Every structure is written in C-alpha cells, then in structure tokens.
Amino acid sequence: MELTYEDSAEGIRHIRLAGRMDVEGTHEIDLKFTSVASCQKLLVLVDMSLVEFLSSLGLGTLVRSAKAQMSRTGMLVLYSPTPAVARVLQATQIDQIVPVYYDLGEARRALVPGDVRPV
Amino acid sequence: MELTYEDSAEGIRHIRLAGRMDVEGTHEIDLKFTSVASCQKLLVLVDMSLVEFLSSLGLGTLVRSAKAQMSRTGMLVLYSPTPAVARVLQATQIDQIVPVYYDLGEARRALVPGDVRPV
Amino acid sequence: MSRWFRQLAAEIGLDAVRTDDLELCLNELLANVLNYAYADEAYADERARPDDKIREIRIVAEGGAGDLRVSVEDDGRPFDPQAKPSPEPPGSLDRAGIGGWGLPIVRALASELVYERRGDWNRVTIRTLPTVSLPGSRFNNL
Amino acid sequence: MSRWFRQLAAEIGLDAVRTDDLELCLNELLANVLNYAYADEAYADERARPDDKIREIRIVAEGGAGDLRVSVEDDGRPFDPQAKPSPEPPGSLDRAGIGGWGLPIVRALASELVYERRGDWNRVTIRTLPTVSLPGSRFNNL
Ligand SMILES: Nc1ncnc2c1ncn2[C@@H]1O[C@H](COP(=O)(O)OP(=O)(O)O)[C@@H](O)[C@H]1O
Numbered sequence: 001m002e003l004t005y006e007d008s009a010e011g012i013r014h015i016r017l018a019g020r021m022d023v024e025g026t027h028e029i030d031l032k033f034t035s036v037a038s039c040q041k042l043l044v045l046v047d048m049s050l051v052e053f054l055s056s057l058g059l060g061t062l063v064r065s066a067k068a069q070m071s072r073t074g075m076l077v078l079y080s081p082t083p084a085v086a087r088v089l090q091a092t093q094i095d096q097i098v099p100v101y102y103d104l105g106e107a108r109r110a111l112v113p114g115d116v117r118p119v
Numbered sequence: 120m121e122l123t124y125e126d127s128a129e130g131i132r133h134i135r136l137a138g139r140m141d142v143e144g145t146h147e148i149d150l151k152f153t154s155v156a157s158c159q160k161l162l163v164l165v166d167m168s169l170v171e172f173l174s175s176l177g178l179g180t181l182v183r184s185a186k187a188q189m190s191r192t193g194m195l196v197l198y199s200p201t202p203a204v205a206r207v208l209q210a211t212q213i214d215q216i217v218p219v220y221y222d223l224g225e226a227r228r229a230l231v232p233g234d235v236r237p238v
Numbered sequence: 239m240s241r242w243f244r245q246l247a248a249e250i251g252l253d254a255v256r257t258d259d260l261e262l263c264l265n266e267l268l269a270n271v272l273n274y275a276y277a278d279e280a281y282a283d284e285r286a287r288p289d290d291k292i293r294e295i296r297i298v299a300e301g302g303a304g305d306l307r308v309s310v311e312d313d314g315r316p317f318d319p320q321a322k323p324s325p326e327p328p329g330s331l332d333r334a335g336i337g338g339w340g341l342p343i344v345r346a347l348a349s350e351l352v353y354e355r356r357g358d359w360n361r362v363t364i365r366t367l368p369t370v371s372l373p374g375s376r377f378n379n380l
Numbered sequence: 381m382s383r384w385f386r387q388l389a390a391e392i393g394l395d396a397v398r399t400d401d402l403e404l405c406l407n408e409l410l411a412n413v414l415n416y417a418y419a420d421e422a423y424a425d426e427r428a429r430p431d432d433k434i435r436e437i438r439i440v441a442e443g444g445a446g447d448l449r450v451s452v453e454d455d456g457r458p459f460d461p462q463a464k465p466s467p468e469p470p471g472s473l474d475r476a477g478i479g480g481w482g483l484p485i486v487r488a489l490a491s492e493l494v495y496e497r498r499g500d501w502n503r504v505t506i507r508t509l510p511t512v513s514l515p516g517s518r519f520n521n522l
C-alpha cells in the first residue's frame with residue numbers, strides 16, 4: 001500500500017491511502033499511518049478513494065487513529081470510500097461514529113467549521 | 120516492499136530492496152524496479168540484504184532486468200542476499216549467470232573494472 | 239486466495255457487489271483459521287490424532303452465481319462463530335474496539351453464515367444470495 | 381499461508397533453513413493451484429461433478445520436525461509436477477526465462493516431491509528431512 005500526505009493552509013492533514021487494506025497492506029502502512037494520523041492533535045482527512053479493499057485489520061487501524069484524535073480533541077474523517085469499502089463501514093456501523101463524506105467541501109467544513117471561505 | 124535507489128559518483132546505480140518478494144511484494148515494486156533498473160544502459164547493484172523472501176515471481180523480476188542490462192551492454196549484480204534468498208539463487212543456478220557478491224568493494228570492481236581507487 | 243476467488247467469481251458471473259463482499263468474508267474467515275484455530279496448544283496436546291497429521295485446512299466453493307456457498311474447514315479447536323452474540327454496534331468512538339471486527343463484518347455482509355461441527359472438523363459456510371441492497375446499516379438484519 | 385506455516389514450524393521446532401525453504405515451496409505450490417488448476421475451462425465443463433461443488437483446495441501438514449510433510453490438494457485438472465522434465469539450468473542470461481521458476485525452486489529445495497492422483501484429486505506433497513547443506517548448486521541432486 002501507499003500512503004502520502006500533505007498539510008493544507010486551513011490546518012487539515014490530507015492523508016491519501018492507496019491499495020488493498022488487507023493483512024499485508026495494512027501491515028505496510030500501519031506504523032506510518034499511526035505516526036502521521038495519531039501522534040499529535042490534528043484535523044485529519046483520510047482520502048479512501050483509492051482503497052479497493054478494507055479488511056477488519058484495516059478497519060482497526062482507521063478506528064485506532066480516530067480514537068486517538070478524539071482523545072486529543074482533534075478529529076478524523078473519511079473521504080470518498082469506494083462502494084465495497086463503504087459497505088464495510090456501513091455493516092460495522094463505523095460510519096456512524098467516524099464521519100464519512102463524499103464531498104470534499106463538506107468534509108473540510110466538518111473539520112474546520114469556523115472556516116466559511118468558499119472551497 | 121520498499122525500493123530506494125541512488126546513483127554514485129562511480130556511475131553505479133545502487134538499488135535497495137526491502138521486504139518480502141512474494142506475489143504481493145513483487146507486484147508492488149515490479150514496475151518501479153523495471154523502470155529504474157532496465158530502461159537505460161546502467162551499472163546496477165541490487166542490495167538484497169533486506170529481502171527476507173524471494174519467490175519465483177520475484178526471481179523473474181530480477182532476471183528480467185539483468186537480461187535487459189545485458190542486451191544494453193550494461194550490467195546488473197546482486198549484493199548481499201540473506202541465506203534463504205541465497206539458497207533460491209543457488210537452487211536455480213541464477214547465481215551462475217547473475218553475479219552475486221557479499222563484499223561491496225568486490226561488487227563495485229565487478230561493475231567498474233577500470234576503477235582502481237580504494238573503496 | 240483473493241485472486242483465486244475473483245477468478246472463480248468472474249467465471250460463474252457473480253456480480254461485483256457479491257464478489258467484493260464474499261472475497262472479504264472468505265479472507266476474514268481464513269485469517270481467523272490461520273490465526274486462531276491452532277493457536278491453543280493445550281487443545282492440540284489433549285486431542286488424540288489418529289495419524290500424525292498436524293493440521294488440515296480446506297476451502298470449498300459450491301453452487302453458482304445464483305447461490306454461491308464458500309466454506310472454510312479446519313481440524314483445529316471447535317469454534318462456532320455464531321455462538322458469541324453479535325457485539326453491540328459501538329455507538330460511540332470511545333467504546334469502539336480496534337480489533338474484533340472480523341466476525342461482525344462476515345455476519346453483516348454474508349447472506350447466511352452456517353457453522354457445522356463434524357467429527358474433528360469445523361466447517362463455516364458463507365452464502366450469498368442476490369439481494370436488494372438496503373439503505374442504512376445492515377447490522378440490524380442479523 | 382506464510383504466517384500460518386511459520387507458526388506451525390515454530391511450534392514443532394523446525395530449524396530456520398527448513399522453515400524458510402518449505403515456506404517458499406508451499407507458497408509456490410499453492411500459487412500454482414490458485415493460478416492454474418482451474419484455469420482450463422474446457423476441463424471444468426467436461427468433468428462431471430457429482431454435486432454442485434465447483435472447487436476445493438486442501439492444505440495438510442503431517443509429521444514433525446524430524447520429517448515434516450506438507451501437501452497441497454486440489455480437484456482441478458490433473459497435473460503432475462514431476463512429469464515435465466526439470467528444465468536445464470539456463471547456462472546463460474540469454475536463455476534464462478523470466479517465468480517458470482516455481483517448480484524448479486520446489487524441486488531443488490524440497491527433500492522430496494511426491495505427486496499422487498486419487499480419484500478427482502491432485503495431491504502434491506513436499507517433504508523435508510534434516511540434510512547436510514551441500515556447497516554449490518543443488519540442481520544436480522534432483
Ligand atoms: N477459527 C477460529 N478458531 C478459534 N477462535 C476464533 C476463530 N475465529 C475467531 N476466533 C475468536 O474470535 C475472536 C473474534 O474474531 P474476529 O471477529 O475475527 O476479530 P479479531 O480477529 O480481530 O479478534 C478472535 O479474537 C478469536 O478469539
């Protein structure tokens with residue numbers, strides 16, 4: 001799996017994951033994901049649009065960082081999951097506790113509610 | 120799998136592979152490896168010291184680039200395979216057609232025979 | 239196993255949704271067998287093995303696109319994935335676990351999950367039927 | 381399958397060399413079954429299947445550290461990995477193939493490779509015995 005990220009001017013960390021979040025794929029990015037998404041208070045947007053497969057292990061990795069951000073009063077949202085991944089988020093009701101957006105503007109507004117600049 | 124590389128002053132491209140060269144691992148680096156190791160005439164040293172597992176598919180990837188370099192009158196050598204990987208190279212007799220070195224100075228001298236600077 | 243399953247699914251003409259969901263369920267069940275079925279050494283010692291077989295795992299696909307069943311069988315310790323009650327959906331991030339999502343995923347995505355204990359064998363079968371997709375969570379339908 | 385095999389090997393106290401080699405051989409054989417055993421659709425059509433089973437794969441481990449046998453079984457088309465003569469070692473880079481290394485690796489690294497056809501089943505067993513490691517190529521010992 002591949003993980004890239006950048007910090008935007010609005011103070012949002014955009015993390016893009018790509019590949020299969022199966023056992024091997026998750027092991028590949030788990031350490032890096034946790035270090036860029038959990039180790040400090042952040043507003044994190046995880047772009048899931050290139051993740052083709054989400055296993056229970058991969059789901060655990062996402063939940064771990066979402067929990068870490070909550071405890072730091074930061075926030076983590078998921079952006080644009082593929083249909084197969086969206087079904088996993090729905091089936092486990094994770095989508096009810098970790099926000100999922102399909103619109104980038106909406107995702108940003110959820111993270112930076114005060115920011116009313118047009119996107 | 121991870122692939123990093125750098126070009127040394129002597130004109131050698133050092134490619135370091137790391138991870139398991141199983142089906143998934145090989146698919147991850149195959150395209151990048153082929154593009155950095157085959158697409159132009161080069162002296163290539165592939166550092167295998169962090170490759171824990173070499174499948175038949177991974178072996179094919181190495182052989183493909185070694186053949187490409189031969190046909191371009193370049194050269195590819197393998198450096199410092201782990202014992203498990205060395206057994207695969209030996210079992211298939213690939214070690215008799217793609218040179219394998221355990222000493223970096225020796226590997227460099229094989230690639231740049233004219234270069235007599237101390238290493 | 240994923241590539242194998244996807245090839246099979248393509249051959250029999252299984253639709254994309256069921257292919258993705260069954261692929262995931264098969265992977266979760268197989269991962270559980272590989273990780274847990276033989277992990278309890280006490281059980282391994284206690285059990286008398288007729289020959290010197292130490293473990294056997296089977297993967298079976300039956301049926302066709304209209305009604306595909308995929309089973310994972312093992313001769314490890316007895317484990318009924320249905321016996322544990324479905325965990326409550328977490329409700330809040332606080333209470334959400336980092337592990338333990340495998341069986342909830344399988345239960346939610348497979349149309350049917352059947353466990354059989356036959357002799358020394360566990361057999362877990364997941365079945366998929368063409369379904370109308372339901373809006374909202376499918377946790378409730380279990 | 382690798383992690384499962386390594387755990388098993390650790391439990392029975394298999395040494396590192398044989399663990400690595402058998403792990404690789406098991407992976408190669410399983411990859412071949414997943415890729416090729418069911419690829420020939422003509423064969424699948426022609427064969428009468430008693431029930432509606434479409435495929436079954438089994439992985440069996442028998443014995444102990446002194447003499448471990450690992451088998452991969454499938455109900456795909458008959459294929460004897462021994463029937464093809466061992467390819468000549470390439471001798472020069474020119475003639476070296478990019479594919480086709482799986483069976484040569486298995487043949488060279490397993491102490492023994494046995495093929496059995498039983499009914500509709502292929503069973504390929506690899507066996508490892510404690511060996512003194514030989515210097516130079518092991519291609520010759522086949
Ligand atoms: N085949 C099995 N044999 C024995 N125990 C199992 C098996 N499958 C699952 N379990 C048990 O059920 C628990 C829940 O499994 P699962 O929902 O897949 O989540 P996880 O694998 O993340 O723990 C496992 O931690 C394990 O204790």
Ligand SMILES: Nc1ncnc2c1ncn2[C@@H]1O[C@H](COP(=O)(O)OP(=O)(O)O)[C@@H](O)[C@H]1O
Binds near residue numbers: 483
């Ligand atoms: N289980 C199998 N069933 C049918 N054909 C097989 C099987 N295993 C191998 N083969 C055939 O033997 C050939 C050589 O296999 P192998 O040495 O593993 O190399 P590769 O997989 O790279 O071709 C394969 O290309 C395939 O045609």
